[in-house]
Amino acid sequence: MTSRLLAILLSTLLTLPAFATQSTSADSLLKLHQMRLAAQRSLGDFYMYNGMEGDQRYARMIDESVQQADARLKELGEMPGEASKALSAQLTREWQNYHGELSGLVTALKQAGFTDLQPVADLTDRNKRLMELCNELYAKIQQEGAAQVPPLTQRSREQSLLMQTIAVDYASRSASVGGSFMGGSGGKAIDELASDFATQLASMEQAPQNTPEIRQALDGISTKWRYIEKSLKNYNEKSVPFLINKYSDRIIDGLEDVSARYSAAQS
Incomplete structure (x- = not known):
């Protein structure tokens, strides 16, 4: 040798x-x-x-x-x-x-x-x-x-956590258990968190690294998000906890799928 x-x-x-x-x-x-x-x-x-x-x-x-x-x-x-x-x-x-x-x-x-x-x-x-x-x-x-953690993978994980925080905070208010959940939200109101989510989702959709499959997955997430966005931004009006709970789960599932796709593409 x-x-x-x-x-x-x-x-x-x-x-x-x-x-x-x-x-x-x-x-x-x-x-x-x-x-x-x-x-x-x-x-x-x-x-x-x-x-x-x-x-x-x-x-x-x-x-x-x-x-x-x-x-x-x-x-x-x-x-x-x-x-x-x-x-x-x-x-x-x-x-x-x-x-x-x-x-x-x-x-x-x-x-x-x-x-x-x-x-x-x-x-x-x-x-x-x-x-x-x-x-x-x-x-x-x-x-x-x-x-x-690769940047896009991290961004999608953070987006999942933000969606979960919004859902928990909304459920807390709807249950009238006193005091809203502030896990990682920095004391922001639900409408502010919703605005953050919408901004970050739009940014993810513009990422040049997105493959056609990822773009399609993000489009599906956006469709579900638009279905509950108005209710979240007007959270002091009619309470719809079942709807928010159901769609937030689906959005998080979608984001976790996107996260896995980012990981595979960046590995």
């Missing part, structure tokens, strides 16, 4: 661990994103369950969201560094606390038909802390794992 071939072989072997770490980190980032979406959605499901007077459909949706969040959390790969490991452990504890509080409130609703406002406010605060931890870990994995 020549010295040149030996050098190439050694260089390849040395870079394999880095590629493996980046691949594991990228997968963990996807699982973590899916976990925070499901965890956030579980709070919206609870608000719907509360506002719809114990409709068992939403009790089942709470269970589905919780199971999905729990599964994605457990699927996180090996953390790339000490800080991310510590944050992951903290996130697991916070999730267990949130899950326990949520289960207690669901049981109270089933048995008594109502809940006190303070435990609901506490649950909302717990969910907010959970989202903050998710976001902190998401950033730390990228930092320690040297695995940056």
